[in-house]
Amino acid sequence: MVIEGLAAIREELADLYRDLHQHPELSLQETRTAALLARALRPSGYEVAEQVGGTGVVGVLRNGPGPTVMLRADFDALPVREKTGLPYASEVRATDKDGREVPVMHACGHDMHAACLIGAASLLASAKGEWSGTLLIVFQPAEELARGARDMVDDGLFSRFPKPSIVLGQHVAPLPAGFIGYGSGPLMAASDTVNVTLHGRGGHGSRPEASVDPVLMAANVVTRLQGIVAREVSPSEMAVVTVGRLSAGNKPNIIPDSAELGINIRSAAEHTRTLVMEAIERIVRAESAASAAVQEPDIAWEESAPLLVSDPDATATTLAAFTEHFGPERILPMPPVTASEDVGVFGAAIGVPTVFWFWGGIEPDVVFKALAENSIDKLPANHSPHFAPLIEPTLSTGVEALVIAALAWLDS
Known part of the structure; x- marks a missing residue:
């Protein structure tokens, strides 16, 4: 099974995550991050292109006949001063697009997104005997400016590279670590x-x-x-x-x-x-x-950023695969959220469905206690200077979710 290879790369992925977290870069400035991700992708046999839509990175792995499946992660950071106290906390400062010196932090979890996609890409590449089709791996810059997806599309993402039949993406959130959160239809504002x-x-x-x-x-x-x-x-x-x-x-x-x-x-x-x-x-x-x-x-x-719609039919197919793999007890229905994401630009540009889900990054006991005390809003959430997901089981769950979702759409 593809997931069985995760144990061998788990520590390497954790090191990559800590590196990304400690060296965040603002939107449109993600040059070090992009180079690091491209370098991590190449050993798995992907055709890698850099500077797509600015600092975007694209990897293509062709593995016989079958559908093309796109897996996407964003990797820009925010002008936030980190207060997590972690040994790998960011101390980076940078000049923003308006010429102001600002602190920089991965306060939205995009470093976790990128590390998980590297992990999923590696596992899928090492198990090509278990699937057929083409993988389109997309590392998107400038999500926090709601322009990175459009920049990549305008730079010929779907004319220079294989056109996918589905777009898959995920976001770490203040949910219990190890759990998957999903919605169907309009999902993000x-x-x-x-x-x-x-x-x-x-x-x-x-x-x-x-x-x-x-x-x-x-x-x-x-x-x-x-x-x-x-x-x-x-x-x-x-x-x-x-x-x-x-x-x-x-x-x-x-x-x-x-x-x-x-x-x-x-x-x-x-x-x-x-x-x-x-x-x-x-x-x-x-x-x-x-x-x-x-x-x-x-x-x-x-x-x-447009309204993000997780296609109902495609979501049902993906959710069925998640339920089989993780078990129904780890799948949480979610209402639409007022945060936004520009990932929907990709599918809308070529008329294919998008499936998007959340997964948890906070100690489960802490989340459940907050729910019982009606204090869930007091937990560190995305964009907070205190937000930093647990490395495990968050990293493994995110990798597994991307792999399972991809396999649900590739030929077996």
Whole structure:
């Protein structure tokens, strides 16, 4: 059986994971990580291409007639200062795309994703007698900017390499380690980000009447935005509006000329997405006019990820394989989540189904205790400076899940 080879490579994969975790790289800067993954993939006999869609890495393994199955992992990190206290914790600092020096951490588990895909690719390559078809291994950059998948597609991913009949992917989550979480149909929300600049007229803090205060303008915008979900979106619809960045000025006694806001929205339906986007623009422009702004606000929509749909029929097939391998007691149904992923771009680009699942990375007893105490939200989750999955059984479970899912779609 393919999985039997895992024991021989488990420590090597753990070392790879620790290396990736200790040396994170921001989106669009993942050069060391990409080179490391390409180097780890080649010994298994894959045709390897680098710099696909920026720093993306693609591996192809042809093994006779049969379907082409795509396995995908992302590998970029976040501007977060790690607080896990682990011996392999990141101390990396880097310059982000806006020129700011920031701490860097694998706070979303993409290092675990990448290590698991290397493991699965290795096991499948070493057991070619048990399957037939083609494996397309895709390491995707810049997921945190919701653009890496689109960049790879635009760079000819499906014209330069075999076109898959299915896209398979997974995400580590604050679930009990060793467990698989699944959903069918709409699984993860669409995400859109807008950057807003409000224009005032600066002056001395002692004479606000001689100025147009963009800080007050921005504060009113932030407050008013909270009414969109509360009063404009139906209670039966999911939507989230978050102002994650607000910056203005350099000194307490100086009223600045401008204020900037970074706003993110999540939605689960296209009509809700459109409603929220239009409401944000309306509120920003109206508050700017009400505050006598010296010019119209700048509104720039940037990062965008579509609603992620795990194809129901394909999910059922994959889930059946998971249930047989892991046992029904380790399979957990999950509701749709408000986080987002751009993996759906791949399948949508060529009209093939996507199957996406979660797997756990936290000590099971800790999770079950939190559930019993209704304190699940207090557990370190993705994007937290305290989030770092247990290496085992998380690593083995992630490798096994990718292998089992691939074999469910390859010819045997």
